Amino acid sequence: MRILAAGDHFVAPDLLTRELTAEIGTDHSIEELRLPWPLTPFGRVAEVDEASGDEDTMLTALRGAEVCVTQMAPVTRKILEGAPDLRLVVIGRGGPVNVNLDAAKEHGVQVCNTPGRNAAATAEYTLGLMLAAMRRIPETSAALAAGRWAGEFYTYDNCGPGIDGSTVGLIGCGAVGSRVARALTALGAQVLLYDPYADQRVLRESGEPVADLDDLLRRSDVVSLHARLTPETRGLLGARELALLPEGAVVVNCARGALLDEEALCDALESGRLAAAGLDVFAVEPPPPGSRLRTAPRLVMTPHLAGANTSVAHNAARIAAAEVGRFLRGEPLAHRVI
Structure with missing residues (x-):
């Protein structure tokens, strides 16, 4: 053959x-x-x-x-x-x-x-990107590489939130989302799960199931996307949904770029409503030269590496x-x- x-x-x-x-x-x-x-x-x-x-x-x-x-x-x-x-x-x-x-x-x-x-690799990377965005790791590394000991990042207003004690909402609880949930629980987070297609037993084993996406968004300090891209999930998080998040929330996407309205994300970052975001995937890959993502504040971006x-x-x-x-x-x- x-x-x-x-x-x-x-x-x-x-x-x-x-x-x-x-x-x-x-x-x-x-x-x-x-x-x-x-x-x-x-x-x-x-x-x-x-x-x-x-x-x-x-x-x-x-x-x-x-x-x-x-x-x-x-x-x-x-x-x-x-x-x-x-x-x-x-x-x-x-x-x-x-x-x-x-x-x-x-x-x-x-x-x-x-x-x-690549479930384990993507779950690991999600946690890394989440921490990088929350704790401003790329910014502080760049400052030190440029020869500046950036003490202002140690101030209360600039040091960023942690996972321990936070509420993290996961949208999608398949092979990747369930692994992320277990790791977050071990780090001390309360984990909320929204997945209308998942087995309820699996959801209960991984965190607290939430039947309504809006409810999850209102309660989450951090939201991470783990859904498949379908006609129903395209644009799942838009301006209306991002506005439901608490002031200072963080958004992470290692799933598919089109799940998230990137223009609405840039608006939320530029207005200060979101504390930070981490993206490994984009609606157009790579993002075009004129994309607002390239200049949005407190945004950590990587070139679709989560599964690698x-x-x-x-x-x-x-x-x-x-x-x-x-x-x-x-x-x-x-x-x-x-």
């Missing part, structure tokens, strides 16, 4: 090949392709989102392949129509947004993903390879989307 390992500069092609070989042996042909992400930002390719590479390159690479293992390659209708031998696509990420699922179904191609591969550590790359390759092994042995797929 011919397998295409379409890696990138994070989940590298040779890493995919090593995990595939460990799972299925050396009796199959594995061809490698390296995509430009993340050195080149992902984007929309034809009708799919968050993809890296182009259709013509993929059509050439998939010639004769029955299996494709990738994280970021576009799997569009054109590609599926031009790869008649393709039977399985395994996407090394939590959601197969770079696959045209309708077209895959029409062509009899099974699609799997690798849920949970070395363990995540290995997790994605290992989970994907296991799915290929199941497919070759005729076993049920563990993470089949279609």
Whole structure:
């Protein structure tokens, strides 16, 4: 069987090949392709989102392949129509947004993903970004690097709030949100949880379930987003919702940029209503040169790194390879989307 390992500069092609070989042996042909992400930002390719590479390159690479293992390659209708031998696509990420699922179904191609591969990394990063924004770590580090011992950051008005004793509202309580909740509880926070799709038992185990989003916002010193981006959640936090937060609240987003109205966030930061914010994701990535985010006060920004550590790359390759092994042995797929 011919397998295409379409890696990138994070989940590298040779890493995919090593995990595939460990799972299925050396009796199959594995061809490698390296995509430009993340050195080149992902984007929309034809009708799919968050993809890296182009259709013509993929059509050439998939010639004769029955299996494709990738994280970021576009799997569009054109590609599926031009790869008649393709039977399985395994996407090394939590959601197969770079696959045209309708077209895959029409062509009899099974699609799997690798849920949970970066849950721990994203949860850790969320806490780091939350603390960086609350305790003004980047600002104080920059001052010291510039040769200034910024004693004013030790004054009451400038030193920032802490997690211990605060109320933190989490919007979304899946694999990432539940981990963040446990860590925050250990640090002494009261954790409120809003997730209309989660099991109530899971919510109760992770914190205090809140049935109404407005109620959570009114009670939260810090709000962190952990929801999936859907038509219902797009723009979930806008000007009205941010105005419900207590004066001096903090907003953190390591989920998806479009969950948050960035113009409304900038307004709230510039007016002083929000004490700080931390963003790892953006509606447009990277933010364009004229974006107000680049000059907003007390805003910590990082370039979509929450899910990136070395363990995540290995997790994605290992989970994907296991799915290929199941497919070759005729076993049920563990993470089949279609």
